[in-house]
Each structure stands twice: as structure tokens, then as C-alpha cells.
Amino acid sequence: MIEVESKYWSPGNDKVEKALIRLGAKKIAEETMEDVYFSHPGRDFGKTDEALRLRKKADEVELSYKGPRMKMERAKAREEINLKIDNALTAQRIIERLGFTEVCVVKKLRKSYHLDRLRIDVDDVEGLGEFVELEILTESPDRSEELFELATKELSLERLEPKTYLELILEHKR
Amino acid sequence: MIEVESKYWSPGNDKVEKALIRLGAKKIAEETMEDVYFSHPGRDFGKTDEALRLRKKADEVELSYKGPRMKMERAKAREEINLKIDNALTAQRIIERLGFTEVCVVKKLRKSYHLDRLRIDVDDVEGLGEFVELEILTESPDRSEELFELATKELSLERLEPKTYLELILEHKR
Numbered sequence: 001m002i003e004v005e006s007k008y009w010s011p012g013n014d015k016v017e018k019a020l021i022r023l024g025a026k027k028i029a030e031e032t033m034e035d036v037y038f039s040h041p042g043r044d045f046g047k048t049d050e051a052l053r054l055r056k057k058a059d060e061v062e063l064s065y066k067g068p069r070m071k072m073e074r075a076k077a078r079e080e081i082n083l084k085i086d087n088a089l090t091a092q093r094i095i096e097r098l099g100f101t102e103v104c105v106v107k108k109l110r111k112s113y114h115l116d117r118l119r120i121d122v123d124d125v126e127g128l129g130e131f132v133e134l135e136i137l138t139e140s141p142d143r144s145e146e147l148f149e150l151a152t153k154e155l156s157l158e159r160l161e162p163k164t165y166l167e168l169i170l171e172h173k174r
Numbered sequence: 175m176i177e178v179e180s181k182y183w184s185p186g187n188d189k190v191e192k193a194l195i196r197l198g199a200k201k202i203a204e205e206t207m208e209d210v211y212f213s214h215p216g217r218d219f220g221k222t223d224e225a226l227r228l229r230k231k232a233d234e235v236e237l238s239y240k241g242p243r244m245k246m247e248r249a250k251a252r253e254e255i256n257l258k259i260d261n262a263l264t265a266q267r268i269i270e271r272l273g274f275t276e277v278c279v280v281k282k283l284r285k286s287y288h289l290d291r292l293r294i295d296v297d298d299v300e301g302l303g304e305f306v307e308l309e310i311l312t313e314s315p316d317r318s319e320e321l322f323e324l325a326t327k328e329l330s331l332e333r334l335e336p337k338t339y340l341e342l343i344l345e346h347k348r
Contacts, residue, residue: 042216043273052272065268081268086258094239094255098226099217 003137004144006075008157010130013122017111019155020122025115031057035106036092037166041099051166052100054091061088074148075134076162104173106165118151128168132157177311178318180249182331184304187296191285193329194296199289205231209280210266211340215273225340226274228265235262248322249308250336278347280339292325302342306331 010016036054039045045052049068055061067079085091096102107126112119121133134151136144151157161168184190194201210228213219219226223242229235241253259265270276281300286293295307308325310318325331335342 040215040272050271063268065271067271081264081271083264083268084260090255090257094237094257097224097239097241097255098214 002077002139003080003135004072004075004077005133005135006148006152007131007133007161008152009159009161010122010132011156011158013111013124013130013132016122016132016155016157017113020113020115020120023115023154025113025120027111027113028119029110029112032109033057033107035108035165037103037106038095038100039103041101051164052095054088054095056088061085061091063091072145074145074152074160104166104169106169108165115151116147118147120151120155125165127172128165131161131165176251176313177254177309178246178249178251179307179309180322180326181305181307181335181337182326183333183335184296184306185330185332187285187298187304187306190296190306190329190331191287194287194289194294197289197328199287199294201285201287202293203284203286205286206283207231207281209282209339211277211280212269212274213277215275225338226269228262228269230262235259235265237265246319248319248326248334278340278343280343282339289325290321292321294325294329299339301346302339305335305339 034056036056038052038054040050040052043050051064051066053064053066055064061084063083063085065079065081069076069078092102109124111122113122114120117136119135119137121135123131123133125131132155134148136147138144163171208230210230212226212228214224214226217224225238225240227238227240229238235258237257237259239253239255243250243252266276283298285296287296288294291310293309295309297305297307299305306329308322310321312318337345
């Protein structure tokens with residue numbers, strides 16, 4: 001599966017959530033996430049545009065590999081492989097013994113909605129601000145742009161942010 | 175925790191199991207295991223004496239990192255970090271995307287016993303033969319040798335094999 005996603009600076013998360021409810025979107029989750037990103041011992045993930053992420057939620061831990069972004073007009077698509085694991089600390093120890101290094105931690109409160117085939121994440125990212133992510137898991141990425149265009153209009157999303165939270169936070173730190 | 179272990183060529187698994195039962199050992203498992211070993215993209219695990227292993231059992235998958243062996247007179251001790259995961263195929267895909275390569279698969283039938291603080295694995299390894307492994311998970315490795323000595327006498331274990339199954343199979347292939 002390919003994850004096609006598009007991120008926008010939020011015109012105000014309260015406003016976006018109200019619009020979502022008006023449109024009949026279904027709230028599926030509200031959770032705090034702590035994402036730990038790692039650098040590779042022999043590869044510059046910044047250059048290869050990959051990522052290794054350990055995501056800690058209240059009741060679940062997930063290890064994810066993200067492949068290079070394929071650019072589209074309004075969105076980006078990338079391979080994403082997600083693995084459920086039973087212990088964040090143990091996973092991090094294995095990852096670090098293999099030579100990977102913790103680069104950055106991204107903390108956010110995410111409220112997630114379903115609207116048709118879209119998943120919409122309303123994010124409040126620590127140290128960065130409010131964002132809205134539109135996402136489709138699909139096998140044919142090209143047909144998703146239309147759906148994204150509709151949603152951005154309905155939700156007043158205007159300021160596209162092509163960078164990942166990781167990139168934004170690393171820039172912010174410099 | 176440190177895993178202290180000692181491996182012997184079996185004088186016959188049937189004979190060993192009979193002796194174990196006579197000694198009052200408790201059988202705790204009988205399972206088929208498929209262990210996939212990986213090479214590191216930037217490090218020679220053969221030289222650093224580390225290992226990354228994905229173990230598939232009937233109802234469980236485990237990812238393990240094993241650190242370099244510390245040599246003792248009759249045993250070897252090494253750090254072992256084990257992580258339960260929910261899907262072997264997904265894990266292998268992430269590992270391979272990160273540049274690790276499958277080196278070897280070791281298949282065995284393992285019957286496991288507890289005898290005092292010892293764990294005893296009676297193994298039938300595909301392509302290699304029968305072995306008996308003695309193991310203690312401990313924080314003070316030095317006090318385990320005594321227990322090992324006793325067990326080897328009782329079980330008629332005489333031919334110590336310091337190499338791992340991975341090393342034996344790789345040698346066998348050459």
C-alpha cells in the first residue's frame with residue numbers, strides 16, 4: 001500500500017473540527033503520540049528521504065519505515081511499512097545496538113477523523129503549532145488528488161506544508 | 175540480563191530427555207523454530223560477533239539482538255535483547271529496507287526443559303544434527319559454571335561446541 005498525504009497549516013483546529021463534524025466526518029481517535037526518529041548508521045536519511053520511526057501511543061507501540069517521497073502536485077506519496085511491537089524501550093535498545101541514533105522526538109496531540117475514503121488528522125505539534133493532514137492509503141495514488149482538492153476547500157486549508165514534522169523541527173532547532 | 179549458555183553435541187536426544195525426566199526436569203515447550211539471520215549494512219557481524227535474528231514459531235514472532243560473546247571456561251555469555259512483534263513478514267520488510275540482508279535460515283525442533291534455575295534445550299537442527307543447550311538468564315554470570323558442570327555430568331554431555339548454529343551452518347555450506 002502507498003500512503004498519499006498532504007499537510008496544511010491549520011486555519012485553527014477548532015474551526016477545522018467544526019467543519020469536519022458539519023460534513024459528517026466520523027471521529028475515530030484522539031491520542032497523544034511521541035515519535036522517535038532515528039538516523040541510519042551508514043546512510044544519510046536526509047538525502048535518501050527515508051525515515052525510521054518509533055511511535056509511542058498510550059496503549060500501542062509501532063515501528064515504521066517510510067520510503068522516499070514521490071512528489072505529486074498537491075500531495076506526496078511514500079511507502080510506509082508499519083509493525084506493531086510490544087515494548088518501546090526494548091525496541092529502542094535493539095535499534096541503538098544496531099548503530100541507529102535517536103535524532104529527534106516529535107510530540108503531538110492528534111485527533112483523527114474519517115470522511116469518505118479520507119483520513120484527516122488534526123494535529124497540535126509541540127513546539128510547531130497546528131496542522132491538518134489529509135491521508136489516503138491506496139494502490140492508485142493518482143486518483144487521490146481530486147479528493148484532496150475537495151477537502152481542502154471545505155476545510156479552508158490554504159497553506160500547504162510539504163515538509164515533514166521531523167524536517168520542520170530540525171529546521172526550527174538550527 | 176545476560177544470557178549464559180553452553181552448547182554440546184547430543185549423546186542422543188532420546189537418552190538426554192530420559193535423563194532429564196529422571197532428574198525431575200519439567201518440560202515447558204516443544205516447538206519448531208525458523209530463525210532468519212541478517213547481515214548489517216555497514217558492519218561485519220562475523221567480526222563484531224553480533225547477530226540480528228528473526229525467530230518464527232507457530233504462534234509467536236520475536237526479533238532479537240545478540241551482543242558479542244564474553245568467553246568463560248565452559249560457557250559463553252552474551253547480551254540478548256528480545257522483542258515480541260506481531261508479523262514476521264512486515265518485520266523482515268522493514269529490516270531489509272534498512273539495508274540488512276538475509277544471510278541464513280536455521281530450522282530446528284526444540285524441546286525445552288526447566289531444571290532448577292537451568293533451562294535446557296534439546297535441539298534437532300535441520301542439516302546439522304542433535305544438540306543440547308544449557309542456559310541461564312542471570313545478572314551474575316560467574317556463578318553459573320558450577321550449575322553447568324553438574325548438568326553436563328548428569329546428562330552425559332561431553333563434546334562442547336563453542337560455535338553458534340549460524341556459524342556451523344555457514345561453515346557447512348562452504
